[in-house]
Amino acid sequence: MKLGTGLSLVVVATAFLLAGCADPAATTHAVHLTHDGAETVEVSMKVGQHLSIVDDAFNASVGDGWTVVGTLDSAILRYDGEDVILDNPGADGGGGSHSFDYTAISAGSTTVTVEYSYRGDSQFESTVRVLVD
Numbered sequence: 001m002k003l004g005t006g007l008s009l010v011v012v013a014t015a016f017l018l019a020g021c022a023d024p025a026a027t028t029h030a031v032h033l034t035h036d037g038a039e040t041v042e043v044s045m046k047v048g049q050h051l052s053i054v055d056d057a058f059n060a061s062v063g064d065g066w067t068v069v070g071t072l073d074s075a076i077l078r079y080d081g082e083d084v085i086l087d088n089p090g091a092d093g094g095g096g097s098h099s100f101d102y103t104a105i106s107a108g109s110t111t112v113t114v115e116y117s118y119r120g121d122s123q124f125e126s127t128v129r130v131l132v133d
Contacts, residue, residue, distance in 0.1 A: 027050070031051070031053045032054050033126065034055075041127075046104065048103070049104050051102040052099045055099075058097055058098035059095035059096075066100075066115065067115050068100055068112065072111060075105070075108070079101075080101040113125050
C-alpha cells in the first residue's frame with residue numbers, strides 16, 4: 001500500500017540547552033522527523049554534544065517504522081541507542097515517539113541515514129549530515 005499524497009517527510013533541526021546546564025557539551029541537537037518526504041539536514045556540533053533523531057508521530061500499530069540504514073563514521077559519532085516512549089503504555093493502537101541517539105566523540109563529518117517504511121514497504125530515506133568541531 002502506497003502512502004497518500006499528503007504524507008511526506010519534513011526534517012527540522014533544533015538545538016536546545018538542557019535545563020539548568022550552562023556547559024556547552026550538555027547541548028542536545030534534535031532533528032524531528034515527520035512523514036512528508038525525503039530531506040537532508042545539516043547539524044553542527046561540538047565534541048561531547050548529543051544528537052537525537054526523533055519521530056514524534058511514531059505508531060508501530062499502523063505500520064510506521066524508521067530504521068537507521070547505511071554506516072556512519074563511528075570514530076566521530078557514537079551510537080547510544082534507541083528510545084521508544086509510548087503515549088499510553090499497554091493501550092492497543094497507541095502512538096508515541098521513537099528516537100535514535102548519538103554523541104559526538106571527535107572532530108570530523110559523517111552522515112546518519114534513516115529510512116521510513118509503512119507496513120513493511122520502504123517509502124523514502126532522509127539524511128542527517130553531522131559536522132563536529
